[in-house]
Amino acid sequence: MAATFENPADLEEREQMALSTLLKRLGDDEFVLAERYTEWQVRAPSLESDLALANNAQDELGHARLWYDVLEDLGFKERSLVFEREPSDFRHSTLVELPFEEGNWADPILRSYLYDVAEELRLEALEDSTHPKIADRVRKIQSEERYHLEHAQSWMERLADGDEGHERLQDVLDRLFPHALTLFEPVDSDVEADIVDLGLRDATLEELREEWLSVIVPYLESLDLEIPEIDQTDDDKLEVAVDQEMLPDERGRDGGHTDAWFDLYDEFTRTYRELGRSETTKIMEKPNEQ
Amino acid sequence: MSSDISETDATPCAYTDYRKGEQANSLTETGDDATGLEAAVWNTLYEIEDPEMPISIVDLGLLYGVSVQDGVAHVEMTLTYSGCPARDMLTEQVEEAVAAVEGVKDIELQLVWSPEWTTERVTEQGKEDLREFGLSV
Numbered sequence: 001m002a003a004t005f006e007n008p009a010d011l012e013e014r015e016q017m018a019l020s021t022l023l024k025r026l027g028d029d030e031f032v033l034a035e036r037y038t039e040w041q042v043r044a045p046s047l048e049s050d051l052a053l054a055n056n057a058q059d060e061l062g063h064a065r066l067w068y069d070v071l072e073d074l075g076f077k078e079r080s081l082v083f084e085r086e087p088s089d090f091r092h093s094t095l096v097e098l099p100f101e102e103g104n105w106a107d108p109i110l111r112s113y114l115y116d117v118a119e120e121l122r123l124e125a126l127e128d129s130t131h132p133k134i135a136d137r138v139r140k141i142q143s144e145e146r147y148h149l150e151h152a153q154s155w156m157e158r159l160a161d162g163d164e165g166h167e168r169l170q171d172v173l174d175r176l177f178p179h180a181l182t183l184f185e186p187v188d189s190d191v192e193a194d195i196v197d198l199g200l201r202d203a204t205l206e207e208l209r210e211e212w213l214s215v216i217v218p219y220l221e222s223l224d225l226e227i228p229e230i231d232q233t234d235d236d237k238l239e240v241a242v243d244q245e246m247l248p249d250e251r252g253r254d255g256g257h258t259d260a261w262f263d264l265y266d267e268f269t270r271t272y273r274e275l276g277r278s279e280t281t282k283i284m285e286k287p288n289e290q
Numbered sequence: 291m292s293s294d295i296s297e298t299d300a301t302p303c304a305y306t307d308y309r310k311g312e313q314a315n316s317l318t319e320t321g322d323d324a325t326g327l328e329a330a331v332w333n334t335l336y337e338i339e340d341p342e343m344p345i346s347i348v349d350l351g352l353l354y355g356v357s358v359q360d361g362v363a364h365v366e367m368t369l370t371y372s373g374c375p376a377r378d379m380l381t382e383q384v385e386e387a388v389a390a391v392e393g394v395k396d397i398e399l400q401l402v403w404s405p406e407w408t409t410e411r412v413t414e415q416g417k418e419d420l421r422e423f424g425l426s427v
Contacts, residue, residue, distance in 0.1 A: 059373050060373075062374070065372070065373075136404050139406050140404065144373075
């Protein structure tokens with residue numbers, strides 16, 4: 001049967017699972033990346049760069065919310081998706097959860113670049129989604145994302161231009177690259193196949209990864225950065241064999257996370273827990289309801 | 291003023307076919323044709339201002355559609371920015387105001403995101419309000 005995502009209540013279990021998995025991948029990446037970006041507030045190298053990254057963080061929070069909104073159709077609530085969720089249920093890539101190397105501005109910049117290229121590609125693959133609410137959101141997000149890539153690339157080029165900046169970028173690339181590959185790892189391979197079969201997204205993870213590599217590899221090379229463990233057998237054709245050994249032990253998508261994630265989770269849920277909150281968006285009751 | 295060049299001699303390009311078209315922002319829903327209860331809902335929406343600027347949310351172009359069926363008002367609107375911190379404040383304000391319209395039993399508000407909001411959606415009245423506020427639009 002042709003699945004219709006107009007009425008979430010009519011969805012079969014397989015469709016619900018595919019939908020919720022896709023949305024958690026999308027929403028969790030955005031949410032956790034925003035959490036990390038905000039650590040740079042008042043610490044970035046200049047006032048402008050501080051505001052730019054803080055603004056990108058706010059964009060990502062807005063996008064996380066757009067995806068979580070669609071999850072709410074399946075019966076989730078914002079609090080159960082964020083503040084009351086088991087940390088191991090989050091499906092983000094480990095790229096977004098890693099702590100920044102202290103004071104190393106090349107880290108958020110390169111991370112943003114690797115992530116934003118991947119995001120651009122996966123949004124393209126969602127433009128014709130069979131789920132009307134997903135398709136409805138894509139263009140809005142794309143229009144707000146364009147600046148992110150521009151921001152990351154203009155900084156990459158500045159950093160790569162000097163010896164120290166170049167060295168820092170290379171160190172960060174060596175450290176982040178295996179984690180960036182987890183962006184394309186499956187939550188569960190059967191469910192991932194369903195996501196494509198049901199037309200929720202029209203590219204497989206492998207296709208997205210290939211496309212991503214075909215964008216980032218030439219760009220990084222143009223800045224004289226070496227991509228770790230990538231064999232290029234043919235000058236004209238990019239031959240990148242990604243094997244499991246290149247991936248980190250924790251892949252994020254499958255619920256396995258680095259210790260840093262559990263620390264971050266404790267930190268952002270602390271106030272909610274300590275104040276005994278049960279609503280996410282209400283600071284206080286309205287005066288006339290007290 | 292030194293430049294006093296009159297533009298009255300300007301002629302349209304001979305190679306272009308000129309026709310009277312619709313206004314650029316005519317896609318913006320403002321409820322001009324609405325009647326009855328729907329008109330009452332539009333009037334109420336007109337009174338709600340953006341949280342940061344003295345402009346009606348209707349003139350700002352946030353509304354995508356209003357319909358009332360069996361006393362239930364269906365309102366489709368967007369926000370200028372997905373990360374809008376005033377989202378709940380604004381949607382709650384809309385829900386409360388519309389629910390208070392006489393004859394409306396319930397309201398279903400849906401946030402929609404395409405076509406995405408741009409400044410093109412601001413009506414002429416809205417542009418005037420924004421200019422008066424000091425923005426260049």
